[in-house]
């Protein structure tokens with residue numbers, strides 16, 4: 001008997017995923033382009049389960065049961081194509097390739113189509129949870145044909161995180177659906193982290209609290225509605241002391257955020273779909289601004305801010321409420337984007353399933369996702385989470401605090417792009433009539449783009465005279 005599944009690409013993610021598979025009793029073949037990683041895995045962890053190491057892809061493929069199930073866990077982009085090109089001549093019809101990296105969903109669509117023409121199955125599979133998740137139970141989002149998912153369902157649901165007896169793995173939809181929702185998950189993660197960073201900034205630059213004090217605040221917040229992996233981790237990071245200097249670690253970390261691209265991809269896709277995902281997009285911009293350290297340092301010396309000011313009573317609790325309300329908006333936007341993509345690409349993605357499999361294993365795991373799951377159980381066709389009774393009430397209850405925090409941030413000159421954008425979205429979304437009538441009027445004036453009216457069906461254009469007066473209508 002051969003191995004039930006193989007993993008090629010044994011950097012941190014592939015190695016941990018292979019160990020996770022082996023620890024659950026599935027015989028697993030392992031391979032890496034450079035042999036040293038394979039050797040190291042076997043030397044260190046070979047006794048954790050039934051591993052079959054291979055030094056060549058030929059041996060690797062030959063050691064697998066049919067249909068062959070191969071997880072590709074290499075660097076996203078060209079390397080995935082390179083590995084597929086090497087594997088294809090060695091495979092037979094019905095074999096299944098599982099790309100577990102952070103591939104762009106358009107690449108996945110292309111690969112799935114090309115491989116299907118050769119009788120091979122391709123599952124573009126989002127894996128969330130970082131290296132710890134890969135080892136102990138990630139959230140897994142496979143996308144591809146039903147025929148490809150069925151033979152790997154048992155392994156994937158077994159190695160995934162489990163919450164209340166439910167695995168954090170589910171078939172998301174065809175072709176690029178799995179990688180799309182993983183991308184959107186990461187986009188939401190960007191927004192979540194940006195909101196947390198803004199809350200921290202308000203408490204430190206605004207309220208003058210120290211990192212250890214803010215760590216304690218986050219610990220308390222983690223006992224309420226905000227309970228989540230990211231809030232808990234924020235408390236840990238803020239509470240950590242740098243051994244070399246004795247200062248809070250966060251105070252000695254350079255304030256330039258890096259990015260690998262999934263947040264930017266989410267924002268790009270949202271722009272193309274015409275879905276307003278302002279919190280995620282602001283989070284991407286905030287990282288970009290943070291990276292302009294030299295310019296910021298120069299600007300800090302010459303651009304004046306407000307004269308000064310203080311934070312109002314009850315500010316810490318108000319920041320907590322503002323964080324929660326902004327987070328609801330960020331998730332509402334992210335879920336709306338996934339629904340729009342699902343409609344655009346015909347994926348039939350179920351948002352309730354996403355909320356369910358993101359409750360464990362992944363970086364955005366949170367108590368909050370149970371509420372989202374319940375909202376979609378109440379109303380599977382819910383167009384926007386803000387229209388669910390629970391979230392409507394949660395945001396309504398937080399809105400005074402939310403406005404106070406954004407006002408204070410403006411007065412103090414503390415930038416809160418994601419808090420502010422979320423509040424602006426909320427105010428824009430709840431307006432039955434907004435100022436776009438004027439935009440349409442302007443477009444009609446200089447470009448004859450026409451407009452529709454509130455009192456009559458049809459398309460209208462006003463003939464504007466040279467001096468801007470209406471000369472005739474219709």
Ligand code: NDP
Pocket residue numbers: 009010011012013014032033034037073074075076078079082083100101102103127128129130131
């Ligand atoms: P890396 O993204 O750092 O990729 C390194 C691996 O890719 C090595 O095994 C390397 O082989 C292999 N590789 C690179 N180029 C080629 C090539 N041309 N042919 C064959 N193999 C190649 O590894 P990670 O483990 O960090 O991530 C793997 C995937 O998982 C990525 O898509 C990543 O975005 C995604 N991911 C990562 C997470 C994380 O926390 N790190 C979380 C979730 C997803 P060699 O050893 O020979 O150089």
